Amino acid sequence: MAELQQRMVSFIVDECVRHASTDVGISIGAAVNGHTGLVLSSAPLWGPGTWELPLTQKLCEALPAVRYSVVNDVSAQALSLLDETASSDSMAAALTVSSGIAYRTIDLASGHIPLDPDHGVQGEIGHLPSAFPWRGTYLSAVCECGVQDHVSAFSSGRAIEQLLPRLAGPDWNIAAFGEACRSGDALALELLDAFTLPLSTVLLYQATLNPQVRHTVLLGGVVDELGEIYRDSVLKNLARLGLYEVTSRDSGYFDRRIKIGNGDGLEALKGAGLYARRNGRAIQ
Ligand SMILES: [Zn+2]
Structure with a gap:
């Protein structure tokens, strides 16, 4: 599981480098503690059990020049x-x-x-x-x-x-x-x-x-x-x-x-962008 999560971190970092991004909104299909930004678990991504992932922290360690805004995907859809x-x-x-x-x-x-x-x-x-x-x-x-x-x-x-x-x-x-x-x-x-x-x-x-x-x-x-x-x-x-x-x-x-919804499937991405613009900190 640690390897799967590390691959996710590496993928995001690679994409940030590829696009020369400085401000990134990330919508994730996982339960997130909105106060701390800690990713708690995701049955669809990682199966049963609790697989905590301090995603923002890991990303900052790997590529500190970028500002990351991590938001739960349904919160992003709500936004x-x-x-x-x-x-x-x-x-x-x-x-x-x-x-x-x-x-x-x-x-x-x-x-x-x-x-x-x-x-x-x-x-x-x-x-x-x-x-x-x-x-x-x-x-x-x-x-x-x-x-x-x-x-x-x-x-x-x-x-x-x-x-x-x-x-x-x-x-x-x-x-x-x-x-x-x-x-x-x-x-x-x-x-x-x-x-x-x-x-x-x-x-x-x-x-x-x-x-x-x-x-x-x-x-x-x-x-x-x-x-x-x-x-x-x-x-x-x-x-x-x-x-x-x-x-x-x-x-x-x-x-x-x-x-x-309008069926374009872009709500979560749009919400993650809005979130990055508005807050720049992790919410659930
Ligand atoms: Zn259940």
């Missing part, structure tokens, strides 16, 4: 919403569904991302306990972090890849699933609703606990692949679950609040 969200009187959230899952809220007026004051993290919803009902029974699956039945074990891109043959037969892979969803195949859409249910449930709880989050943007490879079909499935689950004393009076509540 990119500062430019894209018209209203600035509330909070927005970025929810990414790709190989892993994460969520981050941001205050649109100040650009502040609220963090746990002690541990410097926020919104690691992929590793919340969850459940996966399927045709009258509950299925179990192990999350990439090594724990059973987390949201990521049912709703992430990798989970979908692993669950498809288990639920629908050996011929079902992610490409066939995407195609079947787009052509309106009943089984594919039933599967999609099952995959989005754990996430929809988290969004329901979030709407209950923090109603100030008025804009939630769905991002990441799984969302990009399915586009509005994915959003429709989330909205369908939320309509069925219902937000107490809200959706019965306001049926368009979640439709107004939950949108998909």
Whole structure:
């Protein structure tokens, strides 16, 4: 693991030298302590377990002439919403569904991302306990972090890849699933609703606990692949679950609040650039 992390450091240093960079924003798909900049762990990058990496420190040691700004990728995506969200009187959230899952809220007026004051993290919803009902029974699956039945074990891109043959037969892979969803195949859409249910449930709880989050943007490879079909499935689950004393009076509540990104996949890079310009220190 140390070698894999060292290779990442060497790659960044080589790129900085190649481009003669002096100020670099880095978006990383890992949990980061936003107060210290310490990279804590990343199940998609390094598998289960805690593999701490003082990335900024290692980079400074290797190439001190450059100013590094390390930011968690979902925080970077949330920062990119500062430019894209018209209203600035509330909070927005970025929810990414790709190989892993994460969520981050941001205050649109100040650009502040609220963090746990002690541990410097926020919104690691992929590793919340969850459940996966399927045709009258509950299925179990192990999350990439090594724990059973987390949201990521049912709703992430990798989970979908692993669950498809288990639920629908050996011929079902992610490409066939995407195609079947787009052509309106009943089984594919039933599967999609099952995959989005754990996430929809988290969004329901979030709407209950923090109603100030008025804009939630769905991002990441799984969302990009399915586009509005994915959003429709989330909205369908939320309509069925219902937000107490809200959706019965306001049926368009979640439709107004939950949108998909523009699909260009550049949000994290854009956010890392904004972050480097604004702060120049590591946040989660
Ligand atoms: Zn997990």
